Amino acid sequence: MTTLTAPATTAVAAEARAIVKTYGRGATEVRALDGADLRLPVGRFTAVMGPSGSGKSTLMHALAGLDTVDSGQILLGGTDLTTLDEEQRTLLRRQRVGFVFQSFNLVPSLTAAENIALPLTLAAARPDKAWLAELVDVVGLTDRLGHRPTELSGGQQQRVAVARALVARPDIVFADEPTGNLDSRAGEAVLGLLGYAAHDLGQTIVMVTHDPGAAAHADRVVFLADGRIVDEVDRPGTAAILDRMARLGAGKE
Numbered sequence: 001m002t003t004l005t006a007p008a009t010t011a012v013a014a015e016a017r018a019i020v021k022t023y024g025r026g027a028t029e030v031r032a033l034d035g036a037d038l039r040l041p042v043g044r045f046t047a048v049m050g051p052s053g054s055g056k057s058t059l060m061h062a063l064a065g066l067d068t069v070d071s072g073q074i075l076l077g078g079t080d081l082t083t084l085d086e087e088q089r090t091l092l093r094r095q096r097v098g099f100v101f102q103s104f105n106l107v108p109s110l111t112a113a114e115n116i117a118l119p120l121t122l123a124a125a126r127p128d129k130a131w132l133a134e135l136v137d138v139v140g141l142t143d144r145l146g147h148r149p150t151e152l153s154g155g156q157q158q159r160v161a162v163a164r165a166l167v168a169r170p171d172i173v174f175a176d177e178p179t180g181n182l183d184s185r186a187g188e189a190v191l192g193l194l195g196y197a198a199h200d201l202g203q204t205i206v207m208v209t210h211d212p213g214a215a216a217h218a219d220r221v222v223f224l225a226d227g228r229i230v231d232e233v234d235r236p237g238t239a240a241i242l243d244r245m246a247r248l249g250a251g252k253e
């Protein structure tokens with residue numbers, strides 16, 4: 001059997017242990033996660049792929065503390081999320097998790113600069129000005145800081161969202177189809193930033209994607225099928241990803 005876990009010496013940012021999540025009851029019950037195990041090492045960029053309905057969103061929501069599970073453990077920076085109530089999970093999420101969504105999810109009335117700083121504003125934390133300036137520079141938005149989201153292209157909006165996700169230096173950043181609404185050039189820029197965040201800033205990144213080309217930017221791709229991690233590959237090319245997806249039956253979709 002292949003080992004699906006990182007070496008024991010690697011620091012782990014988040015971990016799912018045998019998590020089970022069902023929706024509905026009786027005849028309509030769906031087992032979205034069926035004993036999923038996943039370790040996310042610190043400073044790595046992991047992509048999660050799998051056929052539609054395999055449990056990718058459910059797994060990400062569980063790891064991020066957005067949703068509860070029926071059984072198993074979810075560790076985020078050493079804290080077991082399954083022991084926390086909703087309020088405690090919300091607090092932990094605010095302190096330790098960053099999100100990037102397919103639809104950008106910026107606040108329309110705020111400028112790019114205000115959107116980037118929002119996690120700090122919400123936490124009443126004082127911004128580290130040097131860090132803010134570095135982030136703005138990295139995402140290439142120095143001359144767009146006063147613009148509102150409607151005055152920015154999709155690619156620029158998503159770069160604001162990436163900066164916002166990183167600003168509070170969370171334990172982990174979850175990106176849900178971050179390139180799904182972008183053309184390939186803007187998508188490449190966002191993927192480059194996520195890679196930079198992992199490799200140069202030491203940030204842990206998890207990205208759900210349907211796009212093998214996007215997944216090929218990751219250090220590791222894990223494959224879900226029927227609510228479990230069934231395969232993984234390090235630094236794969238697009239062809240290797242397509243091959244593994246085809247083996248999972250995703251090619252039939």
Ligand SMILES: Nc1ncnc2c1ncn2[C@@H]1O[C@H](COP(=O)(O)OP(=O)(O)OP(=O)(O)O)[C@@H](O)[C@H]1O
Pocket residue numbers: 023024030031032050051052053054055056057058059
């Ligand atoms: N709120 C819900 N109520 C009932 N069933 C749900 C709910 N959310 C998800 N499911 C079911 O759980 C399973 C896993 O769904 P999930 O959204 O995690 O899959 P996914 O791999 O992210 O799919 P996709 O790639 O299509 O977004 C699916 O069978 C789905 O229909």
